[in-house]
Amino acid sequence: MTIDWAHFTPWTSLAGGVLIGVAAAMLVLLNGRVAGISGIVGGLLRPRRGEIAWRFNFVAGLLAAPLLFALFGQASIPRIDAGFGALVAAGLLVGLGTSYGSGCTSGHGVCGLSRLSPRSLVATAAFMLAGVATVFIVRHLV
């Protein structure tokens, strides 16, 4: 293992993390909801009364974020190595996995760990482990 100092951005990453925490705080203290993105989107696909408008608005906020960000700064140009096939496969796995496991990086990784939930700790360990193993296989074995 070597550290990739060229891409290491502790301060902007910490600041971005704090904003994510503030957003999760807003949603739970003002709306009484956990900021789990996969769960919020999943609820839009199985619409129930009283469960649509707030989810729709939260997702609209996410989609509008690049516009707001562009007023203040320049987002780094994303490096997307995955081709069409890998993107489709990855999307399907993420959709299925987060539904089956009831959460993703935000719901389990941020909110669940903040709630000190043992369930979310197990989920976070599992998806981190699988992510590390997948990158190891794709980058260093294939």
Add this chain to the structure above:
Amino acid sequence: MNLFSAFAAGLVFGVGLILSGMTDPGKVIGFLDVFGHWDPSLAFVMGGAILVGLFAFALAHRRTKTFFGGAMHLPHNRDIDHRLVGGSLVFGIGWGLAGFCPGPALVSFGSGQDKAAVFVAAMLGGMLIYAAADRLIHEPRRRTRHHA
């Protein structure tokens, strides 16, 4: 008011994701590449978010109502089962494959990236397949119970 706060929370969440570097799949994969050229930045994202989240959820757990007087919906499920572990493992494989998880993918879709659009479409497809399969498995049982 409730709807505006949900929009504002989504907006702040999205700006945080962009600032943190989470919307760059290359950076996410760099974080997961522990055995290669490792970029530890995303540990700082989680650290920063949890630092604030600890206080917010401690406060939320002590309250029965939100600051707007609405109901507090906190998860009650405490089961650590094959669904949780299996689902999370499958999610992790997809995450490592493309470097996208749901939030950053939606934000990148919002900035008009066609690769993110492909991922989001497939992700919604995965969620719909799950919902359909779940219905298929649970519906007959429910019907039987109804008849009995």
